[in-house]
Amino acid sequence: MQIWPAIDLRGGKCVRLQQGDYDRETVFLDEPADAARQFHAQGAEYLHIVDLDGARAGAVVNWRAIESIVAAAPLVCELGGGIRDEATIERLLGLGLRRLVIGTLAIREGDWFRRMCRRFPERLVLGIDARDGLVATHGWLETSRTSAVDLARSFAGEPLAAIVYTDIAKDGMLAGPNFAALDAMRRAVDAPLVASGGVTTADDVERLARLPVAGAIIGRALYEGAITLTEALARARSGTT
Secondary structure (H helix, E strand, O other): OEEEEEEEEEOOEEEEEEOOEEEEEEEEEOOHHHHHHHHHHOOOOEEEEEEHHHHHHOOOOOHHHHHHHHHHOOOEEEEEOOOOOHHHHHHHHHOOOOEEEEOHHHHHOHHHHHHHHHHOOOOEEEEEEEEOOEEEEOOOOEEEEEEHHHHHHOOOOOOOOEEEEEEOOOOOOOOOOOHHHHHHHHHHOOOOEEEEOOOOOHHHHHHHHHOOOOEEEEOHHHHOOOOOHHHHHHHHHHOOO
C-alpha cells in the first residue's frame, strides 16, 4: 500500500484544517518545500498536495509553493484544488506533477471529466470528498445530493489513475478513518482506491492495508507526531504481506 504524506497549502504555507473548516487552521511550516525534503529523507516515495486557496477560489493559487515542492525532492507528486480546465491540467503536468486530483468539476461536468481522463490517461484522480455519504464540492463548502458511491460508479471504465476518498467528518480530527465507507467504496469501484481523512495510528495504516486499499494519505498525524512516516511505511508493508 502506498503512503502519501500530505501538504496542504494556504497563503503559501503548509497548514492543516479540521473537517475542512477554513476557520480551524493550524500552520505547520512557512516553507512547504521543507516538508517535502523531510518526507523524502524519511523514506517517502509519494506526496499529496492540496491547494486549499485554489479549491475555494476555483483556480490554482499557490503556484510558487507548488513549483518549489515539486523541485525539492524526487517524489511522485499529485495535486488537488482548483483544477478546472484543460490548460491548467497541461501546465501542472508540465511542472512535473505526476497526477492531478479533480473533484468539483467531475460532479458538475462529468462529460468534460471523462474527456480529460481519455486525454490524459492514468494521470487524473477522481477526488471524492463526502459528508454523511454525500459528495461535497468547492473546497468542501457545499454539499451535493449525489452519493459518493454513485459518483464513483458513474466513471467506471474510465482510465483513472485512482480515486481519493475523503470523509470530511474524519479529516484532521485524529480519530481514525471511516473504514465502513472505505470498504463500501472499494467494493463499488474498479479503480485503485486511496483513503484520506483520519488516518492517525500505525494500526489504522495496517487495517487499511488489509482492507485492502491502494494507498493512504496522512496529514495532521504526521505533523503532530501521532505516527511517524517510518512507522506508517512499515505497517503499510506488513499489512500487505
